[in-house]
Every structure is written in structure tokens, then in C-alpha cells.
Amino acid sequence: MPTAYNTAGQVTSLVRSLLNDAAGNLFTDTVLIPYANSAYRKVQRALANIRSGSFLSDDVLLVVPAVAGTDPSLQVSITDATAPPNQLPVDLLVPLKLWERRNGSSDDFVEMTDLSDHGGLPSQPQGLNLQYWEWRTDGLYFLGATQDTQIRLRYEKAYPAFVDGTSSVLIRDAIESIAYFTAAMAAAARGAPQAARWDDAGTDALEDLLVRATHREQHSGHRRRPYSWRQGYGPIV
Numbered sequence: 001m002p003t004a005y006n007t008a009g010q011v012t013s014l015v016r017s018l019l020n021d022a023a024g025n026l027f028t029d030t031v032l033i034p035y036a037n038s039a040y041r042k043v044q045r046a047l048a049n050i051r052s053g054s055f056l057s058d059d060v061l062l063v064v065p066a067v068a069g070t071d072p073s074l075q076v077s078i079t080d081a082t083a084p085p086n087q088l089p090v091d092l093l094v095p096l097k098l099w100e101r102r103n104g105s106s107d108d109f110v111e112m113t114d115l116s117d118h119g120g121l122p123s124q125p126q127g128l129n130l131q132y133w134e135w136r137t138d139g140l141y142f143l144g145a146t147q148d149t150q151i152r153l154r155y156e157k158a159y160p161a162f163v164d165g166t167s168s169v170l171i172r173d174a175i176e177s178i179a180y181f182t183a184a185m186a187a188a189a190r191g192a193p194q195a196a197r198w199d200d201a202g203t204d205a206l207e208d209l210l211v212r213a214t215h216r217e218q219h220s221g222h223r224r225r226p227y228s229w230r231q232g233y234g235p236i237v
Contacts, residue, residue: 006175009165011036014179018198019187027186029165035189037161039181039202043174046206048093048156052213054171056096060153062086063103067144070125079139088140091157095140098133103148112151177205 012032021027048055062078063086080088099109115121116135126144130151134141140153159170169175180202188195 003168004172006169006173007165008033008036008162008167008169011162011169011175011179011182012165014175015183015186018179018183019192032182032186033162033164035182035185036178038185039178040159040162040169040171042181043171043177043206043209044159046210047171047213050210050214054213055093055156055158056154057089057091057157058152058154060089060155062151062153064130064142064145064149064151066146066148067126070127070146072123072125074126074144075121075141076144077139077141088138089153089155089157091160093156093158095133095135095153095155097154098140099152100130100149102128103150105150109152171209174209177202177209180205 009029012027012029015032015036016022016024016027019027044055064076064078067074067076078086078088080090082088098112098114100112101107101109110129112130113132114134115132120136121132121134121141121143124143126146128145128147130142130145130149132143160167162169169178171178180198184195184198184202187198
């Protein structure tokens, strides 16, 4: 089925051309995929830092079980170690917003208060609602409630790593920035002088992605930095 997304194989193919190894005698996919994954994560972080909507996931529903009794010292959590199906999503980087309602009901969700940067959870007895949440040590923490509570989670996610050349690049039109950064790392690992130039080229291509994403999000544009990388390159040695 046709798709708008590139593949990791297209990235590595471009990298081999950049490094004068189109036949893949030295830079095979096996060699390049780890570098490509590092470049992929770098591009993701840059886009996430400007709040690109590409990395948002919403309407994930989890259940926080009721606590037995009330105790101001008690807290409950949802983490990677929580039993399925209520563990944190595997692609979660950081939660953004949470809402709650009585589990099993069709009530409207009510937004909860994030106390992560406000001194943490208060000390108070549990009631019918969770009310508050805190993100710490890679987990969601709550005071708990006296009834089972369903929460709706909105979060910033990471895309899955490339496994092989058929893996999808889930950032549209990002092949050049990922390939340039990949070429820079592969070249640097072999002491090639072109590494710094390819890193500059990757930054230049990444700036184009940031400008486009910023315009899409209706923020002020980024100022593109000039580079002198558009010059001839000798062979990788």
C-alpha cells in the first residue's frame, strides 16, 4: 500500500551515496542502522522541543483501582511495572494531561491537577476522586480514591526504533536530516574529515523541518542558519 512515509532503507541508501559507498561494500544496513536510530532520536527530540503535534498521543484509558480505607500517607501509582492492561504505554516519554471519571460510567472526564512542579502530592485522606497527579521516577503517582477510577492520558511519545531497512520513518520528509546525521556519525567513527560537514548539513536540514513545524503550529518562525557545507567532498577513507 502506498504511504507518505520513507523507510530506513531509503535513509541508509542515501547515506551510502553520501559516503561514496553506493554498492554497500563498507556501509551496510547492519552497520548504519544504529547510527540511523541515533539520528532519528535526535530529530524527534528537536521537533518535540518545539511542541510539534506529531508526537502527541491522546485518549489512552487506564484504571486506577480503589484503595481500601483512607490514609494520608498512602499513594498509588501507574508505572511500566504495573500489571497489564493498565501499565504506562511503552512509547510514553512524558505525560501532558490527565482526566478522570468513575470507572465503568459514561460521565464526562474531569481534568486533574498536575502537581509535578508544585511541591508534589498533598497529605490528605482519600475521597471519591483522585483530583491530583504527579510525574516522578518515570511513573504516575496519585493519592488514590475510594472507588475505581478511569483516567484518560494525553502524552508525548517516541517513535519505535528502526529494526531494518523496511522500518518506517514516521516523521514526514525527514530523510535528509536523518541521513546527514547518520553519515556524520558513520564517517566520524572511521576518522573521516567530512564528518563535521555532514553534521552541519544535518543541522541545516533539521532547521527546515523546525521552520515548517513551527509554522504549522502557528508560532513564530525559526531563523535559518547559514552553512558552507555545500561544497565537494572527497571519498571516505
